[in-house]
Structure formats: structure tokens, C-alpha cells
Ligand SMILES: Nc1ncnc2c1ncn2[C@@H]1O[C@H](COP(=O)(O)OP(=O)(O)OP(=O)(O)O)[C@@H](O)[C@H]1O
């Protein structure tokens with residue numbers, strides 16, 4: 001299948017090209033500067049060397065990220081329904097939701113630590129804070145952007161409020177919700193890692209990827225630092241893939257963002 | 264015709280907020296089984312008139328009765344076919360046809376029976392499980408028509424339902440629509456920009472002038488039923504088309 005080939009081969013090709021350039025730059029640097037950019041091979045061995053540590057850190061970070069992400073999905077669903085009720089509710093609440101989003105994580109982190117304690121709880125809470133804004137904005141937009149003709153159709157047949165909500169507004173909002181979900185899935189692991197760097201990890205479990213990054217940096221283990229970065233990316237990819245699969249399941253049959261499939 | 268009109272408007276006027284008057288002094292009646300077409304320049308208020316009759320927007324002045332009751336009354340049996348098919352894209356064709364029944368709380372078995380019958384009627388019996396985007400524009404319009412017929416309405420409001428279709432498809436759907444109307448004997452209001460379509464479908468044509476929308480002329484169409492593709496070749500038909508075109512030009516902005 002040529003389409004599948006393109007979709008698999010192209011990213012693999014760019015990936016290999018990227019590794020090649022990376023290796024080239026590494027070799028081009030003089031010996032005393034090579035520590036600045038460890039080669040792909042060095043990162044690979046750092047991955048092996050610190051494998052256990054990174055695996056445990058990944059599990060910890062994933063836990064915080066998923067907790068915050070799920071919380072964001074749940075809270076944003078309810079809040080979006082509320083916001084979709086009226087323009088007045090939106091104008092009274094939106095500025096404050098934005099204010100929350102605009103406060104940098106490093107400033108929020110110590111406040112969170114005071115409120116819920118350092119470690120997993122703070123990490124989840126901070127992840128929630130950054131993941132929930134794109135979800136609320138997109139889902140609310142989807143709930144209020146229902147095709148006017150469809151709304152009139154439901155009016156004509158005297159649909160009750162709950163019928164309009166469940167049979168019309170919510171399904172119509174799904175594509176928007178999934179857009180928000182994808183953004184949230186991308187930034188959740190980042191949020192969790194930044195949160196760990198600022199709100200600490202609980203001492204007993206060895207910490208998450210953010211915590212490891214701080215340690216590796218302080219020990220000047222740059223290859224390990226690169227390996228940590230790559231691991232964080234993988235976590236983001238995994239979460240993204242899960243959301244994409246979910247989105248495909250819900251939308252592919254009918255939504256225009258997926259190729260038309262005639263059987 | 265009978266004494267009790269299905270639709271009766273008396274001196275109806277409509278304006279949106281403090282905008283200019285859209286419709287002024289509209290008085291008209293439609294009798295059971297009658298098909299009435301509305302012709303007029305763009306923006307003269309044809310869609311607004313249909314929405315008034317459907318109870319989707321209230322009149323500013325005048326009185327409006329549908330089967331003797333105010334429009335939008337739960338007992339009225341009115342269906343609307345919009346200019347676009349306005350199907351729910353996440354529902355299968357069959358489920359789309361069943362939407363009005365589902366909103367009315369009909370049992371699943373009844374819904375299935377009705378949707379099967381109607382899809383068969385509009386020639387889409389084999390596409391029930393498809394999604395709207397897998398259909399052509401004309402097929403979608405037919406689903407929309409089937410949906411409108413699902414509650415067996417006594418009054419059908421059609422707002423340029425075939426406006427976006429090519430001539431051949433449109434003519435075929437016109438013939439199908441007439442057959443459906445003959446069989447179902449509902450009353451129809453049909454908005455269109457096509458004089459030929461109006462003459463072919465109607466018992467009576469109303470021509471509206473614009474700014475504000477008023478009734479400019481009323482043209483009876485005494486062509487015999489049943490009308491078929493042959494009808495379009497009759498001299499009477501062609502003469503009426505020419506006459507209505509002339510009258511429509513009189514109210515259309517020069518240019
Ligand atoms: N909801 C609304 N709010 C304000 N103005 C409206 C609204 N709906 C229609 N109008 C105005 O009423 C006038 C008539 O609109 P309408 O859609 O009824 O015209 P129309 O005859 O159906 O035109 P077309 O043939 O182009 O469909 C237009 O000037 C339009 O701007």
C-alpha cells in the first residue's frame with residue numbers, strides 16, 4: 001500500500017537524516033567541546049546505563065501526568081457544559097480561567113506545594129492547571145457552535161433540553177473536544193516534568209523525569225540528560241497515540257477530518 | 264376547496280429587532296392538499312415566511328394560524344426541509360430519518376419500520392447504514408425529505424430544497440416530490456428561485472416583492488395532474504413559465 005509506505009517511511013527517513021546530522025555535528029566539534037552535544041550513540045548507552053532509574057522515573061511522571069490529565073478532562077467537561085449555557089456565564093468566567101493559564105508554572109508550584117504538599121499531588125494539580133485550559137476552550141466552542149439549522153430542526157420537533165444536549169450538542173462538540181484533548185495530551189507530560197522540577201517529588205520513590213533531569217544536570221551527565229529528554233518525548237507520544245486512537249474510534253466513520261471510506 | 268385552510272396569514276408583518284421591515288401585510292391561505300410555491304428576489308423574506316409558519320420565529324404583527332392554531336403548537340403537524348440537507352453527520356442515514364420519531368419518543372421497532380419504508384420510498388433503501396458524507400448531494404436531500412415525512416406531516420415547508428442540485432437531478436426529484444405529495448396528500452409550501460420548478464410543482468404560485476417583502480402577484484397553475492416529465496413539453500406549461508418569469512422580472516432589481 002503506497003499510502004501506508006509514505007506514512008511510515010517518510011518520518012523514519014527524516015528521523016535517520018536527523019540522527020545523521022546530529023552525529024555529524026558531534027564529530028565536527030573539537031574534542032573539548034564534544035560534551036556539549038553527546039552523540040546519538042552516547043545517548044543510547046546512557047539510556048541503557050540509567051535504564052532502571054529512567055523507567056521508574058517515567059512511571060512516576062506518567063502517574064502524575066495521567067492523574068492531572070484525567071482530572072482536566074473531567075473538570076473541563078463539566079465546566080464547558082456550564083459555560084455553554086450562556087454568553088454571560090462565559091464573559092464572567094473566561095478572564096479568570098485565562099488568568100490561571102497565564103500564571104507561569106514555577107510561580108504556581110510553590111503555592112501548590114503549600115496547599116497539597118510536595119510530590120505526586122502537586123504534580124497532578126499543576127498538570128491539571130495547564131491541561132485543562134485548551135480542553136475547556138475547545139469543548140465550550142464545540143458546544144456553542146452547533147449548526148443553527150440543526151438547532152432549529154430540534155426546535156421544530158420540540159426536542160427537550162436534554163435531548164438537544166445529548167443528541168445534538170454533545171456529538172457536535174466531539175471533534176472540538178478531541179482537538180482540545182490532543183493539545184492536553186501533548187502538554188500534560190511537559191507540565192508534569194516542569195512541575196516535578198518545581199514542586200519536587202516525594203522522597204521515597206526516587207522522583208520523576210523532571211527530578212532526574214535536575215540530578216543529571218547537577219552531575220554534568222549530559223548524555224543522560226538527553227536520554228531523559230527523549231524519554232519525556234516518548235511519554236508524550238504514547239499519550240498522543242492513545243488520544244489519536246480514541247479520536248479515530250469516535251470520529252472516523254462520520255467526520256470530515258478522516259478520509260471518506262465507502263464500503 | 265374546503266372551508267378550513269391549513270395555513271392562514273392575515274396582515275402578517277415581520278422585522279428583526281429594530282431592523283428594516285422584512286415582511287409587510289402578508290395575507291394568504293393554503294388549503295389541504297395544496298402545493299404553493301413562493302418566488303421572489305433574494306432577501307425578500309421567503310425563508311422568513313416559512314420560519315414564521317413553522318413557529319421558529321414570531322411575527323411582529325398580524326395573525327398566523329396553522330390548522331386553526333398558533334404556529335409552533337404541539338398539536339400541529341409540520342415538517343421543514345431546509346436549503347441544505349442538515350443531516351446529523353454522526354448518525355447513519357437510517358438514524359437521521361428516525362430523528363423526529365426519536366425526539367417524539369417512538370418505540371425502536373416503529374422507528375425502524377418507518378425509516379425502512381421512507382428510505383425505500385425515496386429510493387435509498389440500500390443506503391440506510393451509510394453516513395451522510397458517503398452520499399451525493401441529491402441523495403442527502405432525499406434523506407432530508409424522508410426525515411421530513413417521518414411523522415406523516417400534514418404541512419410540509421420546503422426552503423429551496425433542490426437549489427444546490429444540477430438540473431437533471433432537480434427535475435427527477437421534482438417528479439418524485441409530486442408523486443409523494445399525491446400519495447401523501449399533505450399541504451406544501453415550496454420556496455424556490457426556479458420558475459420552471461415552481462410551475463411544475465404548484466397549484467398556485469405567490470410572487471413576493473422585496474424591501475419590504477409583500478405579495479406582488481398570485482398565479483394559479485391549472486395544469487392537470489399527474490404531472491410527469493411530459494408536462495414540461497406542453498405549451499400550457501411553457502406559456503405559464505414565460506408568464507411567471509415576466510412577473511418575477513417586474514419585482515426583481517434591475518441589473
Ligand atoms: N435572524 C435574522 N436576524 C436579522 N435579520 C434577518 C434574520 N433572518 C433574516 N433576516 C433578514 O431578513 C431579510 C429576508 O431574509 P430571508 O432569509 O427570509 O430572505 P430570502 O427571501 O429567503 O432570501 P434568499 O432567496 O436569498 O434565501 C434579509 O434582509 C435578512 O437580512
Ligand SMILES: [Mg+2]
Pocket residue numbers: 309310311422
Ligand atoms: Mg432563503
